[in-house]
Amino acid sequence: MDKIKMKNPIVEMDGDEMTRVIWQWVKDILLAPRIDLRTEYYDLGLAKRNATADKITADAAEATLRCGVAVKCATITPNAERVKEYGLSEMWKSPNGTIRAILDGTVFRAPILVKGISPYIPTWTKPITVARHAYGDVYRNIELRVRAGNRAELAVTEGGSGSETRALIHSFGGDGVVQGMHNTDESIESFARSCFAYALDTKQDLWFATKDTISKIYDRRFKDIFETIYDEYYKEAFADVGITYFYTLIDDMVARVMRSEGGYIWACKNYDGDVMSDMVAAAYGSLAMMTSALVSPKGAFEYEAAHGTVQRHYYKYMNGEKTSTNPVATVFAWSGALRKRGELDASPELAEFAGRLERASVETIEAGLMTADLWALSTLPGKTSLNTEDFLREVARRLEK
Numbered sequence: 001m002d003k004i005k006m007k008n009p010i011v012e013m014d015g016d017e018m019t020r021v022i023w024q025w026v027k028d029i030l031l032a033p034r035i036d037l038r039t040e041y042y043d044l045g046l047a048k049r050n051a052t053a054d055k056i057t058a059d060a061a062e063a064t065l066r067c068g069v070a071v072k073c074a075t076i077t078p079n080a081e082r083v084k085e086y087g088l089s090e091m092w093k094s095p096n097g098t099i100r101a102i103l104d105g106t107v108f109r110a111p112i113l114v115k116g117i118s119p120y121i122p123t124w125t126k127p128i129t130v131a132r133h134a135y136g137d138v139y140r141n142i143e144l145r146v147r148a149g150n151r152a153e154l155a156v157t158e159g160g161s162g163s164e165t166r167a168l169i170h171s172f173g174g175d176g177v178v179q180g181m182h183n184t185d186e187s188i189e190s191f192a193r194s195c196f197a198y199a200l201d202t203k204q205d206l207w208f209a210t211k212d213t214i215s216k217i218y219d220r221r222f223k224d225i226f227e228t229i230y231d232e233y234y235k236e237a238f239a240d241v242g243i244t245y246f247y248t249l250i251d252d253m254v255a256r257v258m259r260s261e262g263g264y265i266w267a268c269k270n271y272d273g274d275v276m277s278d279m280v281a282a283a284y285g286s287l288a289m290m291t292s293a294l295v296s297p298k299g300a301f302e303y304e305a306a307h308g309t310v311q312r313h314y315y316k317y318m319n320g321e322k323t324s325t326n327p328v329a330t331v332f333a334w335s336g337a338l339r340k341r342g343e344l345d346a347s348p349e350l351a352e353f354a355g356r357l358e359r360a361s362v363e364t365i366e367a368g369l370m371t372a373d374l375w376a377l378s379t380l381p382g383k384t385s386l387n388t389e390d391f392l393r394e395v396a397r398r399l400e401k
Contacts (some may be wrong), residue, residue: 003036004353007345010337011063011302012039015073016046018310018317022327022388023073026334029392030357030399035338035350040067044095046076050088057095061102064300068344072099072304096304100134104187105296106194107132108265109277109306111284112291112328115366120283126263128280131198131206132273133191134294136183143179152178155263180377183218185225189296192226195267196234198295199243202331207246208267209253221248222269234235281306285377288326293336303336305329322387324372331361331395360398369394 014020049056064070064081076082077094079148096253100107119125147153152169169178197323199206208226210219230238230245238245248256250272257266268276281290290306306329313323342351365374369381375385386394 003034004349005036005347006038006341006350007347009038009067010041010341011067011070012041013044013060013062013072014041015044015075016309017076017314017390018323018325019305019307019330020045020120020309021314021317022325022330025389026327026330027129029389029396030331031334033396034399039071039236043174044073044075046078046082046086046088046092049075049095050086053089054092054095054098057335058102061099064099064103065296065298068300069337069341070300070302071333072096072222073268074300074305074307074309076309081291083086085296092237094139097139099302100294101136101140102298102303103134103294103296103298104190105134105293105294105298105302106191106198107134107273107277107292108198108290109273109281109290110172111281112289112362114374115286115363116378116383117285117365117374118379119285121158121258123260124262124284126261127263127284128257128275129202129204129265130265130267130277130280131195132277133188133268133270135187135191135270135272137181138179141179141181143177146172146178148172148174153318154180172352181218183221185221188225188292188321189229191267192229193233194295194297195226195265196230196245198265199245199265200234200237200241202265203241203243205244205246205264206267207248207256207264209248209250209272210269211250214250219269226267250304259376277306286320286373288329288371288373290329291332291336292329301340303333303338303340305333322389324375324391325388326371326373327388327392328361328365331392332358342393357395357400360395364391364394 012323040063042056044057044060055173075095078088078091083091088170108129110127113127151171154167154169156165210222212220212223214364261377278287281287287307292304292306294302310325316323335357339351339354368380369386370378372385375383
């Protein structure tokens, strides 16, 4: 069979540990035999990031803006233990945070639903899409250790006159810590517009929450910008398609989400989205069954698996053991990027292949062939647990049909 041609490349960002191994298997078993794969390759493995002083991460993000579509493997965000393990010159920041800051996008994550695996929340009969603001907050923070007897202040210097506005954060009677966070109106507006546009496109209600009763300036700014943009640009359009926008406090929102049936977009600030997207993924069954798309207002799209690098399985693999690591989110990252590339390039055969790849993955699981994490959850009769490579080969067999 002739391979599907690609008109333009996808930015390919390789990653770390077990997901890096699976990344290559997905290409070798599912993609390369069927697509004349064109990618602009960037190795975002921790060793390469260290060797380039993390410049390669920014280069990959800039390439995404240029090419329009990227697909990313899971990567390590190093802590003190990783610095020692990999001999790093410093504790490099999250590559996802760097990429999101450059793209100034919103992350949309949604569960992949399959027969035989029921959500831990019985009422969740429809998928919940978590929209995570992808800029600022704790991910772009500055933090310091503070010694006893010191005081910490927040200071803003006027750009023109040089005059300062200061506010006392705390006078420390004992040792402590302090951090400063920021956000921008421009980024919050992009977040709001992305959420409203995505809700219209998918015809789903949009829910949004902050803690503006406590954070009366910072969080309140998010609330006000969302409300203004909705009233001025989206209120009539939402009414026309029969969907709604709803705002409440984050603690109330969590309670409402737990009681809901799903079927909406839950917009979250950066940290809230980081936490809640993992909670939603786990409650639907598995972190490895979660799609993740970063949508930039600059016209770029980046697709990735929502989970980490599966360190424990990687050490087993390095010892020669077969592992049953779930590759579905990685497969869907590639299919999402290929579909978007096909849509942007007017290549329907590429977009159609992406759909077939996703259907083959789901049908394999629903036929009772799955990795160990899903085997432990599935209620299907006669189910079989496969290692990762064998599962991917089963998907490939269905693709041929």
